Amino acid sequence: MAKESFDKEIQFLRMLVLTSGAFSRQQFADRLGISIHTFDKTTRRLKEIVGSMYQHLPEEQSKEFAETFRFSYYDSTDPVLLFLFRAKSVKGSESQRISLLLGAMNEQALTAMELLDICCSGMSSDLPLPDEKTIRSDLKYLEEVGVIKKEQGPRPYRYRIQNDLVSALSDDELIDLYDFVDVMANTQVPSVQGYLLRDGLKKNLLRNHTDKHAIEPFLYRYQYYSRILDEAHLFTLLSAIRHHCRVRFLYFSPKSEKSYASKNTNPLFERESNGKVVKTLPLKVVYDHQYGRWYLLSYGREGILKFRMEGITQIEEDMPVDESLFETKTNELEEKIRYSWLIDTGRPVTVRARFYNPGPTESNFVKERVLLQGQWGEIVSEDDVSFTYEITVNGTTEIKPWLRSFGSSCEVLEPIQLRREMIAEWKEIQSYYEFV
């Protein structure tokens, strides 16, 4: 069987979240380059998962599929897109068998034969009964993913669920653990495993406290919700980097958006021929906090290459390369991105900007923000009304939006070209509102 790919679901969800409500069924399907039939099928499948994930939370029960994605800040802090990672297909009989096995091992350590008996008596009558070989292969799988543990002792081996994480902690400690996992999953990357763990701990807490208010004390403002979709490829890439392996994938460059300006949202689902087959040596993965997006930086025949994670589909690991080549290229890359605001590997330039302090009665939020977000730049001089910030960056394209976000509190001094661009942009912005 071909490896199950979730590319379609990922693209589908990304588009649904980013363009919530914009398109009709037909438009949506067109933009993804799929038939309306496939669109409906994908929706049905995702709906089923969402429905099943939220069935035990009464408040969320009646939520409609599309509404699930129109997130409402104060309602719930469950990451709405997490269910993507619940989408791996499993046969009905297998899901029933595995949950029976885990349920049984939750209470006591059992042997394979004992588990076989439990399974045979517990399975629905319309499903085929498992044999010993199946149970042994289930146990092997569960041990591999770290869900169960083989107990020490003579044969026949006994297995038990590996849940010390909750069984060894008191109720009060479990609250601390849940909070820590919640905070870290929401503030650090990678986060998907954290969200999965949070989900398990939350359900465990809900069994004791029925009050949702008690379970969700934290809110996270200005979170990039769609960032977790791109973590889908992250571990494949990290593993390839670790093993110095090339990867192969079909890439839909955002640049091609320009050549398909009429279908400008997302060419990722166009016919395959629109994508480009890429074989490249991955070196680093970059998470950009400015947009909540992920990049792959790699080495290919053309030199250093950059890919947006959202354009990568059908990724597979390829052959390894010499360690020395990997090391050399990694060092080269590290040198090149040392001054990248994000990932620009262009020529380094020194940018100097004067920032104006707010009035004397207000706290200096301008300086606070420059110190917080200004990366490796430095404040080189200061007087009563302003301060000068200086930074060496590769090109000015990536830092420009940040400087502009300060509005009239920031005046670019150097380079002169950037200063001119800023003036031109402010003139244009002014023209938008002048006569309104």
Place this chain on the structure above:
Amino acid sequence: MNLFEKIFNYQIISRLEDSGTFMVSSQERAWLKTMLEHPAAAQAFTSETLDKLQSILKTDQVMDTSHFLIEKARSIEKQVYHPLLRIFRRHIMNKCGVHLSYEIKGGRTINDQLALPYKLEYSIVKREWYLLWYHLKRKAFMSTRLKNIVSISPETIQLSDVDRIFNRISQILDSRKNNVILEVVPEYNRELSRILYALSSFEKEVEYDEENDIYRVKICLLGGESEYLLSKLRFLGKRVRVIEGKYLKRRLLEASMKALERYGVNPSKEELSHK
């Protein structure tokens, strides 16, 4: 490590939920073990709990993402945990009131106000925690940085009508909502994905006008979000235009005029000379 593991399948998870079984995979434990190395862990747990966790996870692997994963344009992480989180989260859970003393702008301290803690809010942008609470005497919804809280009374106060107050808070929050509409300047439609990414942290709806090929984004602003949206709009520059939202329009006009003044460009004079 594969995030699409069979064991994470939704049918398995919901069956386990029915039987009350807690399951955790080695991936999740590896993530947790890695996070426990973060300095925040020391503030999140008592030292006994932290020891216990570390011993439970002793045989687990750590995720070695740090060598290959680079974070860019990240704010300095000045605060991930705050010592008061553990205290307030329990007050929130128990729905009880406390007396708060806190510092306000200008450095003055307000003493012993009867407060009902509602939620703890982290700003991803400012990297700081806030307490959202209800001021019982003034009947007002408040937001205070945890770092500005000077003291909390040790004793808690049982309040009789907590649920009514929570309803009141929801009403206040709803009444502070405010809709604005932005339009992607069609010339920049090809940058739509980037623009929508930048706006993805707001409650929003996108509308597509097929005939004119125009995208409009309706943003539902919660109280106090205008400033952040303004900084995002300046960040995006000429790519988006505010269509509805008097306050935002006025502020953007002001920003552009003042900025041009800083650069020594006097637009009104130029305008006159053209005419």
